[in-house]
Amino acid sequence: MVDRIEIAINGRTVKARDREPLIDVCEREGLHIPTLCHHRRLEPYGVCRVCMVKVSWGDKSKYVTACNYPVQSGDVFDTEGEDVVKLRRMSIEALLGRCPNEPGIVEFAANHGVTSSRFPPQKPDGDDCILCGLCVRVCDEVVGAHALGFMSRGPEREVATPFMEHPESCIGCGVCSTLCPTTAMKMESEKAEVLRERHGDIRPCRYALMGFFPGGICANSYRCRQCDVDQRFREMAELAGIEHPIFLARPTAEADGGEAA
Amino acid sequence: MKVASPTQLARLKDEFSRRNAGFKCTVSVCGGTGCLASGCQAVRDALVAELKTRELGDSVRLLVTGCHGFCQQGPLVLIRPGDILYCKVEPEWIPQIVADTVIGGKPIEEFLYWDSKAKSRIEKEKDIPFYTVQNKLLLGDNSRIDPTDIRDYIALGGYQALSKALHEMEPRAIIDEIAASGLRGRGGGGFPTGKKWASAVKAKGERKWVICNADEGDPGAFMDESILEGNPHLVVEGMIIGAFAVGAGSPGGGFVYVRNEYPLALARISEAIRQAREWGLLGDNILGSGFSFDIKINRGGGAFVCGESTALMASLEGKPGEPRAKYIHTVEHGYHNEPTVLNNVETWANVPGIVTHGAAKFRELGTEKSPGTKIFSLVGKVTNTGLVEIPMGMTLRELVEDVGGGVPEKKKFKAVQTGGPSGGCLPESLMDLPVDFDALTGAGSMMGSGGIIVMDQDTCMVDVARYFIRFLESESCGKCTPCREGLREMDRLLTRITDGAAEIDDLDNLEEIAHWMSGASLCALGTSAVNPVLSTLKYFRDEYMEHIADAGCPAGVCRELVRYHVIEENCTGCAACVKVCPTGAASGKLKEVHHIDTVLCIKCGECYRVCKFDAIGR
Numbered sequence: 019m020v021d022r023i024e025i026a027i028n029g030r031t032v033k034a035r036d037r038e039p040l041i042d043v044c045e046r047e048g049l050h051i052p053t054l055c056h057h058r059r060l061e062p063y064g065v066c067r068v069c070m071v072k073v074s075w076g077d078k079s080k081y082v083t084a085c086n087y088p089v090q091s092g093d094v095f096d097t098e099g100e101d102v103v104k105l106r107r108m109s110i111e112a113l114l115g116r117c118p119n120e121p122g123i124v125e126f127a128a129n130h131g132v133t134s135s136r137f138p139p140q141k142p143d144g145d146d147c148i149l150c151g152l153c154v155r156v157c158d159e160v161v162g163a164h165a166l167g168f169m170s171r172g173p174e175r176e177v178a179t180p181f182m183e184h185p186e187s188c189i190g191c192g193v194c195s196t197l198c199p200t201t202a203m204k205m206e207s208e209k210a211e212v213l214r215e216r217h218g219d220i221r222p223c224r225y226a227l228m229g230f231f232p233g234g235i236c237a238n239s240y241r242c243r244q245c246d247v248d249q250r251f252r253e254m255a256e257l258a259g260i261e262h263p264i265f266l267a268r269p270t271a272e273a274d275g276g277e278a279a
Numbered sequence: 280m281k282v283a284s285p286t287q288l289a290r291l292k293d294e295f296s297r298r299n300a301g302f303k304c305t306v307s308v309c310g311g312t313g314c315l316a317s318g319c320q321a322v323r324d325a326l327v328a329e330l331k332t333r334e335l336g337d338s339v340r341l342l343v344t345g346c347h348g349f350c351q352q353g354p355l356v357l358i359r360p361g362d363i364l365y366c367k368v369e370p371e372w373i374p375q376i377v378a379d380t381v382i383g384g385k386p387i388e389e390f391l392y393w394d395s396k397a398k399s400r401i402e403k404e405k406d407i408p409f410y411t412v413q414n415k416l417l418l419g420d421n422s423r424i425d426p427t428d429i430r431d432y433i434a435l436g437g438y439q440a441l442s443k444a445l446h447e448m449e450p451r452a453i454i455d456e457i458a459a460s461g462l463r464g465r466g467g468g469g470f471p472t473g474k475k476w477a478s479a480v481k482a483k484g485e486r487k488w489v490i491c492n493a494d495e496g497d498p499g500a501f502m503d504e505s506i507l508e509g510n511p512h513l514v515v516e517g518m519i520i521g522a523f524a525v526g527a528g529s530p531g532g533g534f535v536y537v538r539n540e541y542p543l544a545l546a547r548i549s550e551a552i553r554q555a556r557e558w559g560l561l562g563d564n565i566l567g568s569g570f571s572f573d574i575k576i577n578r579g580g581g582a583f584v585c586g587e588s589t590a591l592m593a594s595l596e597g598k599p600g601e602p603r604a605k606y607i608h609t610v611e612h613g614y615h616n617e618p619t620v621l622n623n624v625e626t627w628a629n630v631p632g633i634v635t636h637g638a639a640k641f642r643e644l645g646t647e648k649s650p651g652t653k654i655f656s657l658v659g660k661v662t663n664t665g666l667v668e669i670p671m672g673m674t675l676r677e678l679v680e681d682v683g684g685g686v687p688e689k690k691k692f693k694a695v696q697t698g699g700p701s702g703g704c705l706p707e708s709l710m711d712l713p714v715d716f717d718a719l720t721g722a723g724s725m726m727g728s729g730g731i732i733v734m735d736q737d738t739c740m741v742d743v744a745r746y747f748i749r750f751l752e753s754e755s756c757g758k759c760t761p762c763r764e765g766l767r768e769m770d771r772l773l774t775r776i777t778d779g780a781a782e783i784d785d786l787d788n789l790e791e792i793a794h795w796m797s798g799a800s801l802c803a804l805g806t807s808a809v810n811p812v813l814s815t816l817k818y819f820r821d822e823y824m825e826h827i828a829d830a831g832c833p834a835g836v837c838r839e840l841v842r843y844h845v846i847e848e849n850c851t852g853c854a855a856c857v858k859v860c861p862t863g864a865a866s867g868k869l870k871e872v873h874h875i876d877t878v879l880c881i882k883c884g885e886c887y888r889v890c891k892f893d894a895i896g897r
Contacts, residue, residue, distance in 0.1 A: 037607075064604045065759045067799045081798045086604045101798075108795040112764035137768050149757070168599065168757075171582070175757030261721060275506040 037088035053148035064084035147202035153194035281559030295434035313348025320355035345509015347593035381445035459638035466623030469716035482618035496698030511551035518632035583754035602802035649715035698727025703814030739836035762805030856886035
C-alpha cells in the first residue's frame with residue numbers, strides 16, 4: 019500500500035499519501051477549495067491563484083496553491099483564515115475586473131462575496147477568457163491534438179490556435195468548450211463548418227477521430243447534437259460521471275481507478 | 280592536444296607561465312563592452328601598428344582582455360611591469376605610450392588617472408581609490424588573460440582545481456568544502472550552494488544535470504556578461520567540478536543558458552568550451568580520471584523571465600519559457616524532470632577558488648552569513664560607473680562614496696536601488712546598511728544579481744517605481760493572475776499618480792495589490808515585482824503625497840506636473856534659455872528678466888539644463 023502521512027487541515031489531523039496534491043486530500047475530506055483552473059483529469063497548473071491556502075511549519079509559513087501543492091508529513095494547513103480568504107478574494111476580484119460581463123465569472127465571484135472590482139478591464143467591454151488554460155491543457159494532455167496554445171506574454175497573453183488559423187490537428191471533439199469555465203471557448207460550432215469544408219463528402223465522424231471506433235464516416239453533416247452516435251456517447255459519459263466523452267475514450271491512468279474507487 | 284593527467288597539466292602550466300613571463304612588457308587593452316563602446320578597438324589597432332613598426336612583436340605581449348571594471352574611464356590600457364594604467368586612451372597617444380612606457384618603462388603624467396578629489400594624478404591601477412577598496416577574486420585575472428586562449432588560463436593555475444577535485448577529492452568532500460565555505464547563490468536568491476548540491480546528490484535519477492544561468496536580464500547589469508567575456512574558463516572549470524561533485528557526468532551533462540543579446544559573451548564561452556574539449560578538459564575521461572562530462576550552449580531568446588530557474592528549464596526543453604510551481608525543487612525535478620543543479624555564472628566562477636584555497640580562505644572575506652565577494656555593476660548618478668567586486672558586508676555608503684566616488688556635479692544623493700528591476704530603493708538613512716543577502720532583504724530590497732543604481736535629486740521616485748513596474752509588466756509571462764493583472768493595475772495607478780490624477784485611496788490600493796502579488800504570485804518575478812513600489816512607498820511616501828495632494832513633482836520629472844517658470848530674482852537676462860528653447864516659449868530681452876509661456880512650452884527641460892543661475896524653476 020501507499021505510504022500514509024499525517025497532516026493537519028484547519029486544526030484537524032488528516033491522513034494522506036506522501037506528496038498527494040492538497041486539493042485531492044481536501045476533496046476527500048469533504049472540504050471544498052474553490053478554483054478556476056483545476057480539473058482532476060489534468061495536470062495541476064496553478065495559475066488562477068484562487069485556491070490559495072497557508073501552509074506552516076512551526077513559526078514559518080507561506081501561501082501555496084492547493085491544486086499543486088504536494089503534501090508532506092507535518093504540514094499544517096489553514097484553508098479559511100482571514101489572510102487566505104483575502105488573497106483568494108483578490109485573485110477573484112482581479113479576474114472579475116478582467117471579465118466584468120462574463121456570467122460565469124460574475125456568478126463565481128458573487129458566490130465568494132466579490133461583487134465589484136477595482137481592476138478595470140483591459141479590453142473596453144471586458145474579456146471573456148480568464149486564461150485558466152483548461153482548453154489548452156485538455157487538448158494537449160487528453161486529446162493529444164495540440165490544437166491550442168498561448169500567445170504573447172504579460173497582459174497581452176491570450177489563448178490562440180497556431181498562426182491564428184483553424185488548426186489542421188483539431189478533431190472537433192469540443193472538449194475545450196465543455197471545460198471552459200466561461201463563455202470564451204465558442205469554437206465548436208465554428209469548427210464544424212470548417213471540418214465540413216475540409217473533408218467534403220468523406221467526413222470522418224468526430225467520435226471516430228476521438229478513437230471510439232475505427233474510420234466511421236459522419237452521415238450527419240456534423241450536426242452532432244442531432245446525431246444518435248453523439249447521444250450514445252454523451253449518455254455513456256454521463257453514466258460514468260464525467261463531462262465529456264473524450265475522457266471515456268482516453269482515460270488517464272489515475273482517473274478511472276485510483277482514489278475515487 | 281589532450282591533457283591526459285595532472286602531471287601533464289602541471290607541466291603545461293610551467294611552460295605557459297614561463298612563456299608569458301618571457302615577454303619584456305605586457306600591454307593589456309580592456310576589451311569589455313564599456314571600453315568597446317568608448318573606442319578601444321581603434322586603440323588596439325594603433326597598438327598593433329605601432330608594435331609592428333617598431334618590431335616589438337616578440338618582446339611585447341599585447342592582450343585584448345575582458346572588462347577591467349573602470350568603464351567610466353575607458354578605453355583603459357594597463358601596462359605591466361609597473362602596473363601603469365592609462366585612462367580614456369586616444370589612438371593618437373599610442374606612439375608616445377609605446378616609446379616612453381613600453382620601451383622606456385616610464386609613466387606619462389598627462390595620460391594617467393586624474394583623481395578629482397585629491398587633485399592629483401595616480402600612476403598605478405592598484406592605488407586608484409576605485410580599485411583599492413575592491414577585492415578582485417573573480418575579476419582579478421581579467422586583465423591578465425586573453426579570454427580566447429586557454430593557455431593563458433592554464434598559465435595562471437587554471438584547471439588545477441579541477442585536477443585536485445578529480446584526483447584528490449571524493450565528490451562528498453567537494454560538496455562539504457563548498458558547504459563549509461558558505462557560498463550562496465549569486466543569482467540573487469542567496470540559496471546555500473553546498474546545500475543545493477547535497478540535495479542533488481540525494482535526488483534519485485539516472486541522469487543528472489548542471490546548468491549555468493547566464494540569462495542576465497536586469498537593465499544596466501553586466502556582471503555575468505563580464506565574467507563570460509573576460510574569463511570564461513573559470514565558469515567552465517566550476518561547472519565540471521560541480522558536475523563531478525553531484526554526479527552529473529555522462530549520461531547527464533551541462534548547459535550554459537546564455538542570452539543571445541550577449542554576442543561577445545556567447546562567442547567567448549563557446550570558444551572556451553571548444554578549447555576545453557580540444558584539450559581534453561571536457562569530454563570523455565577528463566584528465567585521466569574516468570569522469571566524462573560535456574557542456575552544451577543554449578541561447579536565450581530575450582525573455583527576462585527565462586532567468587527564473589523553472590522557466591529557463593522549460594525553455595531548455597523547447598517549451599515556452601514559463602515558470603511552474605517549485606514546491607518540489609528543481610534539484611529533484613528539474614530539466615526533463617531529472618535532478619538538476621542550476622547556478623548562476625558568478626556562483627560557478629567561485630567554485631575553483633574554493634576548491635583550490637579551501638573554505639576557510641574564502642570565508643576571510645565577506646560576512647559570517649554572506650561570505651566572499653560580490654560583483655556589482657555600479658551605474659546611475661555616480662562618478663565612477665563600472666564593474667566592482669567587493670567583499671560582502673561593505674556598507675552601501677562605502678560602495679557609493681568610496682568605490683563610486685559619490686554623486687557627481689554637486690547634486691544631492693537621493694536613493695540607491697539594489698537588486699535589479701525587482702529590487703527596492705533605499706534612502707540616505709539606510710546607507711550604512713551592509714551589502715549582504717539578509718540585510719538588503721530585511722530593508723525591503725534585495726541583493727538580486729548585483730545591479731546598483733544610484734539616484735540623485737533629479738530622480739522622481741514615483742517615476743522610478745513606474746519605470747520598473749512597466750519593465751516587469753512587459754516581461755511578465757502572464758501565466759498567473761496576480762503578476763499579470765496586478766502589474767497592469769499597478770502601472771495604471773502609478774501612471775495616475777505621475778499624471779496628477781490620483782486620489783489618496785490609490786496608495787492603499789497599491790499596497791493591497793502589492794501584498795496580494797507577493798503572497799499569491801506563482802514565481803519570484805511576481806512576488807518580488809512589488810519591491811520597487813513598496814520600498815518607495817515606505818521610504819519616499821512624501822514624494823507620492825506631493826504628487827497626489829499638491830499635484831507637484833519635486834524632482835521635476837513628471838511632465839504632467841511640471842510647470843517651467845522663471846525665478847525672477849535669479850534671472851540675469853543672459854538669454855541662454857531663449858536660445859535653446861525649441862518652441863519660442865522662453866522669451867525676453869538681454870539683461871532683462873525672461874519669461875516662459877506655458878502654452879507654448881513643451882516641457883523639454885532644455886532651459887532648465889542650460890541655466891547657470893538656477894533661475895528656471897519647475
